[in-house]
Every structure is written in C-alpha cells, then in structure tokens.
Amino acid sequence: MISFYEILRRTEEGPHIDEREFDLKVVASESRRLVREYDIRFNREEIVTSDDSLADDVFKAGFELALKAGFLTVDSRRVIKLSEEEIKEGLRTAPGELLVGQGADARLLYARKVEDSRYPVIMGGQAGAPIPEEFYYQMAISYMQEPIVDTINNGGLAEVKGIEVRTRSPAEALAAMAELRYLREAARAAGRPGIHLLAGESSVTCIGDLAAQGEEFLRRTDAHLVPVLNDLKTDYDRLTKAFTFKIYGGFNVALVDPVVGGFLGGPEGVAVGFIASYLLSRVIYMSDYYIIHPIHPKYVSTSTPETMWVLNIVGQAMARNSNFILMGDVWTSNGAGSREVFYEIVANTVTNVATGSHPLGVSATNGKYPHASGLETRFMGEVARAAVKLKRSDANEIVKEFLKKYHPERMDRPDVGKPFPELYDMKTITPKGWWLKMYEEARREVMDIGLKLE
Amino acid sequence: MVKGGVSEEQLCKVLYKAIIDGDDAASEKAALDLLGKGYKALDIIKSCMVPAMKVVGDMFARLEIFLPEVMMSADAFEACMKHLGPKILEEERREFIKGKVVIGTIQGDIHDLGKNIVALMLKANGFEVYDLGRDVPVDEFIKKAREVNADIIAVSALLSTSLPYIKDLVKLLNELGLRDRFKLMVGGGAVTREWARKVGVEGYGEDAEEAVRVALKLLGKK
Structure with a gap:
C-alpha cells in the first residue's frame, strides 16, 4: 500500500482541476457514461435484486470510475489519483475479518456474502444524532444492555456542560472526550467494558479524534469515522483523521x-x-470497514425504494467482488415511539442483511431528534437474525410488503415519536409499558408474514 | 409572446427546449434571434425561459433529472440573461424577479450539495440568487445582503456543530439593527422546524421544494 506521505504528496502535486469541472466533467459525466455503458437500471419492483450480473456490472463500473476520477482534495484543488495496480492492491489487502472490541466483548466483524446464513454483527445506536448531555449516558446504556447488540455507534453530544x-472550537475536543467518558462508563454499567465503539461523533473535524485517542477514550480496538466528501472528494481535515488514527493503531471507517x-x-x-469511493478510500484512508449510507434528496432516509435499492446493489457488488466489511445504515423517517419506525426497520434491515451488509442503527428521525432507544435496535437485531434465512427473492417480497406500510404517506408526514426520556424509565433504564407493547405488536406483525423472530 | 406568428412561437419553443436540455449555445442563439426580431427582453424571459426552468425544477423534484442537468439548465438561462438582462428596465425587473436571495452554507460546514440544489431551485423559480458557497463566515452573509439589497438571507447547515453559527448570525443582525431588513430562512440536515422557530428564524424548508414555497411566502408572493 502507498504511504501517507505519498498520499500527501499527491494532494500537492496531483493534477489541478477546478471543483466545478471535477463535479460536472469528471464525476457527473463519467458516472452517466458508465451507467449507460453497463446498462445499469434501478427497478423499484426489485429492491432486493437477484441479478448477480447487475451487481458485477456495478462493481466494474465503480472500479472504472475510481480509476478515472480519484479523490479531489478540496483544499488544494488537486486530485489524488490511483493506478489500477494500487486499487487492486487495496482490494487484495482488505481485511475480510477484524476482531473489534476487547475481552469477552470482542466481536469478529467479517465480510458478509450475499444470502450469508451467518448472523450479522449488530451495531447499535442512534448514529449521527446530536443527543442532549442530560440523558446521553442512560441512552447509551439502553443499547449496550441489549445482548443482541454487538457493537456501538451512538450519536454525539450537542452540548458539553x-x-x-x-465546529473548530475547543468544545469539539471537550465534547468528544466527554462523549467517550460517557460511553466507557455506560459500557461498564451495562457489564460490557470491552464493547467496540465507533465513536467520536461529537466532533466533525479532526479536533475531536485527536483529543480522544487513548485507553480511557477511543481505544485501539475502537473505530472512528472518516467521511468521503460528496462526491469523490476529501480534504486535509479528513486526511488528518485518517492518518493519525491509523498511526495510533485504531480502525478507520469510511463513511x-x-x-x-x-452529481x-x-x-x-x-x-x-459508492464502489469508487470504497476502492479509493481503502487506499487513501487505509479504511478497515465501510458504511453504506445513500441519502434520499427529499426524505433523507435509507428506507426509501431508491436508497434501499442502492444499499442492495452496493452490498451485493462488494460482497461478490471484494473482501470489504460493510455496515448498512438503517435511518428511518419515523421516530421511536411510533408504529411506523418498525416497518421502516424491517424493510431496511432485511435489505441490508440479505445483500451482504451488517445492519447499523437505528438512527430514527434520520438523526434529527433524540427520539431513539435500545428497544427498536433490539428489534432491528431480531429482524436481522431472521433475515439470514431468506433468499433474495423472498427478501424482496417482504421489503415491498413493509414498504407499503410507510411509503410515501408516512414519509411525507412522519411520526417523529418521542424523546428517549419518554420512552424509557430513566431510573431503571427499561422501556415504558406502552413502548414495549408497541414493540411486541410489531414483532407479531412480522411473524404473521412468515419472518421467524427468535 | 406579445407578438404572434408561427416562427416566433417555434423560436420560443426552441429556446424553451434548449434551456430544458441545458444547451447554453442553442439557448443563447434562440434568445438573440428573438431579440433580433424585435421582441422585448422581458417577454422572452417570461414566456419562454421561466416556464422552461419551472419544468426543470419539477423534473428534478420527481428525480427524472439530477443536479448536473439542473445546473446546465441554469447555465443556459444565465447565458441568455447576459444579453437580455441589460435590456430590462428596472421596473420590469422588479415585476419579473421574485426577490433577491443571498444563500450559503454556514461557517463550520463544508457540505454544499443541498444548498446548491436549493439555490438552483430558487433560480428556477424566478429569484435572483447570490451564492456565497460553503463555510461562509457570519459577517459575509450580512455584507453581501447589504451590498445587493437582498430580501432574504438563506442559510444551510448539515452539521449540528455548525448550528451555533446560525444563532450568531441572528444575534449579529439584531446587534446591527438589521434584523427587520432581511427575511431569514434556514434548512439542511441539522436544522429542524422547532429549532428555527426557537432561535427566531421565520423561514424553514425541509427540502428544496419547501424552500421555494417558503421564500415566496416570506415575500408575500405565490
């Protein structure tokens, strides 16, 4: 693999290009050409597709795009280009298995295959959400105390003291450190001190990551996010995150x-x-695992027909052609405390698990409100385990069946549910009766359509 | 068009189609041809160009076309405006332009895709848009709004850590005694309707379509 120093050199000496030209003449133009050339077509009737050749074509097209485009470094307007051999080396050396976390709480993250019958690793938490400090700790416990939850990716702190x-204030450092203290303490309280954390979400720049490297914060068995900027771009801040955390010895996760x-x-x-971004971030960020998070322009959610189709085809393309470990996001429009949040979870999770990803969520209300809890993540885990028995064609029928229950009406007017303290008893950290009853009803509804939950 | 005639109608259709297709050379040529035939610049804009951009906006909302196509249509529109703009009288301009919007992604945030979409949709719906880009310092919004005598300052934020800077903008506008001079609207992944109301921002758009509706409503226009 090429070194950090070589990457840095390319940010300074790579081909110079105007950002608009990169957006239009490279990204937009090339992706259109490749979609046409490989005849890739979105089919809303087949959100979970059984077409292997389509998945392979998406992979080939993505490889070509990676080679053609590279990542634009926004600060220098220079492109970090990779050769075919460098991309292939990234593919060859990608870790297909990672032991994350510590001791009894360690888990083996692995590259899932299409229709993989192994249980997926469940990553729980309201990823990406700003969560009030008043109940950050209790909310974190609500995820960690769920035995089905293997690893954690919770949101960040919106305020600290x-x-x-x-952004860029010292509060980013203080918040990232406070977030990790709460998470560590919650992990101990839940009896899972070694649970793997994908964390440091209180800080969006590298400030938080730099501040929170250490045994009492982000350990070497933990991970942090390194986002790829849209589309096919990076900057010095993201590269700082990637380089320093790698040298520290933790796991880089490409978002x-x-x-x-x-574009x-x-x-x-x-x-x-997506494929191009993964192939490039494997080498440029030295990524260890990857998050699939397509955003819908109107609803944001990953549970729309368009975004689930993307989750499906990207998962299959990577699972069939690489050893990359993928986490498929579960971002719902509806919030915890609503019935519809369960419907979105079923469709989204079944899509992810049948097509080569581990599920990550539930980021209810698309992470806008702290209306989330461990209970709907337990449900996501249960659905995920049941989904390993599904063929893709059966998964597709279930996805379409549940999609009808919330799309588009309950996406246009979502029920955002209730904040965590109204969902759980804050002293015992257990779900309130009405919320538990709603969960049980949702379970029955899932089992009625033939999905066998444990 | 004010003047009739098949060929002029056809020419308007050519311009209309060229804008939808994002063909700036063909758009420019058609607009110049219409000017050459003696048509008023404002009529060309209102009858051929604005309806075309409306179609573009609607197609994007239905995901039949994507951001680059919208950008190309906006470029074609601008290419025509280079010639037509100077020929419009100020009072005609006021009739045609729905309002002036200064837009940008707030300081501390480098995400501009959503903001770009909103800016293009505002343009498509007849607003004069001044796009300041991303990671825009609070005082830059105010400076530009004063310079162009804007009606609206529109601010986007994807990251929750950039929200405090929007509060800074509201505060600074108040301190400078300018809060009543500009309407404020916000949007983006980190912003909620409730938060906008709480910090004293009158306009909130959940998505680009709502942003246009809100901008029109803020200025009392349909």
Missing part, C-alpha cells in the same frame, strides 16, 4: 453518503459512486 459544540440526484445522478450512478 451547557456549551454548544461548534460514504452521497445524495441520490446529486453522481440517480440510484444507478450513486451505486457506481
């Missing part, structure tokens, strides 16, 4: 979250862009 966390309808185009172009 009453001070709002703002790729393009908007459907953006990459529709679901087809976005799928191609």
Whole structure:
C-alpha cells in the first residue's frame, strides 16, 4: 500500500482541476457514461435484486470510475489519483475479518456474502444524532444492555456542560472526550467494558479524534469515522483523521453518503459512486470497514425504494467482488415511539442483511431528534437474525410488503415519536409499558408474514 | 409572446427546449434571434425561459433529472440573461424577479450539495440568487445582503456543530439593527422546524421544494 506521505504528496502535486469541472466533467459525466455503458437500471419492483450480473456490472463500473476520477482534495484543488495496480492492491489487502472490541466483548466483524446464513454483527445506536448531555449516558446504556447488540455507534453530544459544540472550537475536543467518558462508563454499567465503539461523533473535524485517542477514550480496538466528501472528494481535515488514527493503531471507517440526484445522478450512478469511493478510500484512508449510507434528496432516509435499492446493489457488488466489511445504515423517517419506525426497520434491515451488509442503527428521525432507544435496535437485531434465512427473492417480497406500510404517506408526514426520556424509565433504564407493547405488536406483525423472530 | 406568428412561437419553443436540455449555445442563439426580431427582453424571459426552468425544477423534484442537468439548465438561462438582462428596465425587473436571495452554507460546514440544489431551485423559480458557497463566515452573509439589497438571507447547515453559527448570525443582525431588513430562512440536515422557530428564524424548508414555497411566502408572493 502507498504511504501517507505519498498520499500527501499527491494532494500537492496531483493534477489541478477546478471543483466545478471535477463535479460536472469528471464525476457527473463519467458516472452517466458508465451507467449507460453497463446498462445499469434501478427497478423499484426489485429492491432486493437477484441479478448477480447487475451487481458485477456495478462493481466494474465503480472500479472504472475510481480509476478515472480519484479523490479531489478540496483544499488544494488537486486530485489524488490511483493506478489500477494500487486499487487492486487495496482490494487484495482488505481485511475480510477484524476482531473489534476487547475481552469477552470482542466481536469478529467479517465480510458478509450475499444470502450469508451467518448472523450479522449488530451495531447499535442512534448514529449521527446530536443527543442532549442530560440523558446521553442512560441512552447509551439502553443499547449496550441489549445482548443482541454487538457493537456501538451512538450519536454525539450537542452540548458539553451547557456549551454548544461548534465546529473548530475547543468544545469539539471537550465534547468528544466527554462523549467517550460517557460511553466507557455506560459500557461498564451495562457489564460490557470491552464493547467496540465507533465513536467520536461529537466532533466533525479532526479536533475531536485527536483529543480522544487513548485507553480511557477511543481505544485501539475502537473505530472512528472518516467521511468521503460528496462526491469523490476529501480534504486535509479528513486526511488528518485518517492518518493519525491509523498511526495510533485504531480502525478507520469510511463513511460514504452521497445524495441520490446529486452529481453522481440517480440510484444507478450513486451505486457506481459508492464502489469508487470504497476502492479509493481503502487506499487513501487505509479504511478497515465501510458504511453504506445513500441519502434520499427529499426524505433523507435509507428506507426509501431508491436508497434501499442502492444499499442492495452496493452490498451485493462488494460482497461478490471484494473482501470489504460493510455496515448498512438503517435511518428511518419515523421516530421511536411510533408504529411506523418498525416497518421502516424491517424493510431496511432485511435489505441490508440479505445483500451482504451488517445492519447499523437505528438512527430514527434520520438523526434529527433524540427520539431513539435500545428497544427498536433490539428489534432491528431480531429482524436481522431472521433475515439470514431468506433468499433474495423472498427478501424482496417482504421489503415491498413493509414498504407499503410507510411509503410515501408516512414519509411525507412522519411520526417523529418521542424523546428517549419518554420512552424509557430513566431510573431503571427499561422501556415504558406502552413502548414495549408497541414493540411486541410489531414483532407479531412480522411473524404473521412468515419472518421467524427468535 | 406579445407578438404572434408561427416562427416566433417555434423560436420560443426552441429556446424553451434548449434551456430544458441545458444547451447554453442553442439557448443563447434562440434568445438573440428573438431579440433580433424585435421582441422585448422581458417577454422572452417570461414566456419562454421561466416556464422552461419551472419544468426543470419539477423534473428534478420527481428525480427524472439530477443536479448536473439542473445546473446546465441554469447555465443556459444565465447565458441568455447576459444579453437580455441589460435590456430590462428596472421596473420590469422588479415585476419579473421574485426577490433577491443571498444563500450559503454556514461557517463550520463544508457540505454544499443541498444548498446548491436549493439555490438552483430558487433560480428556477424566478429569484435572483447570490451564492456565497460553503463555510461562509457570519459577517459575509450580512455584507453581501447589504451590498445587493437582498430580501432574504438563506442559510444551510448539515452539521449540528455548525448550528451555533446560525444563532450568531441572528444575534449579529439584531446587534446591527438589521434584523427587520432581511427575511431569514434556514434548512439542511441539522436544522429542524422547532429549532428555527426557537432561535427566531421565520423561514424553514425541509427540502428544496419547501424552500421555494417558503421564500415566496416570506415575500408575500405565490
């Protein structure tokens, strides 16, 4: 693999290009050409597709895009280009298995295959959400005390000791450190001191990551996010995150979250862009595992037909052609405390698990409100375990069945549910009766359609 | 069009189609041809160009076309405006332009895709848009809004850690005694309707379509 220093050199000496030209003449134009050339088509009737050749074509197109485009470094307007051999080396050396976490709480993260019958690793938490400090700790426990939850990716702190966390202020460092202290303490309280954390979400720049490297914060058995900027871009801040955390010895996780309808185009172009982003971030960020997070331009959620199709085809393309470990996000429009949040979870989770990803969530209300809890993540885990028995064609029928229950009406007017303290008893950290009853009803509804929950 | 005639109608259709197709050379040529035939610049804009951009906006909302196509249509529109703009009288301009919007992604946030979409949709719906880009310091919004005599300052934020800077903007506008001079609207992944109301921002758009509706409503226009 090429070194950090070589990557850095390319940010300074790579081909110079105007950002607009990169967006339009490289990303937009090439993704369209490749979608046409490989005849990649989104089919809303087949959200979980059984077409292996389509998945392979998406992979080939993505490889070509990676080679053609590279990552634009926004600060220098220079492109970090990789050769075919460098991309292939990234593919060859990708870890297909990672032992994450410590001691009895360690888990083996592995590259899932299509229709993989092994239980997926469940990553729980309201990823990406700003969570009030008043109940951050209790909410974290609500996830960690669920035996089905293997690893944690919770949101960040919106405030620390009453001070709002703002980009590039010292509050980012303080908040990231406070977040990790709460998570560590919650892990001990839940009896899982070694649980793997994908964390440091209180800080968006590298400030938090730099501040929170250490045994009492982010351990070497933990991970942090290194986002790819949309589309196919990076900057010095993201590279600082990637380089320093790698040297520290932790896991880099590439977050790729393009908007459907953006420069990459529709679901087809976005799928191609995902593959390119993964192949490039493997080498440029030295990523260990990867998050699939397509964004819907109207609803944001990963549970729309377009975004689930992307999750499906990207998962299959990577599972069939690489050893990359993928986490498929479960971001719902509806919030915990609503019935519809369960419907979104079923469709989204079944899609992820049948097509080569581990599920990550539930980020209810798309992470806008702290209306989330461990209970709906337990449900996600149960659905995920049941989904390992599904063929893709059966998964597709279930996805379509549940999609009808919330799309589009309950996405246009979502029920955002209730904040964590209204869902759980804050002293015992157990779900309130009405919320538990709603969960049990949702379980029955799932079993009625033939999905056998444990 | 004010003047009739098949060929002029056809020419308007050519311009209309060229804008939808994002063909700036063909758009420019068609607009110049219409000007050459004696048509008023404002009529060309209102009858051929604005309806075309409306179609573009609607197609994007239905995901039939994507951001690059919208950008190309906006470029074609701008290419025509280079010639037509100077020929519009100020009072005609006021009739045609729905309002002036200064837009940008707030300081501390480098995500601009959503903001770009909103900016293009505002343009498509007849607003004069001044896009300051991303990671824009609070005082830059105010400086530009004063310079162009804007009606609206529109601010986008994807990251929750950039929200405090929007509060800074509201505060600074108040301190400078300018809060009543500009309407404020916000949007983006980190912003909620409740938060906007709480910090004293009158306009909130959940998505680009709502942003246009809100901008029109803020200025009392349909």
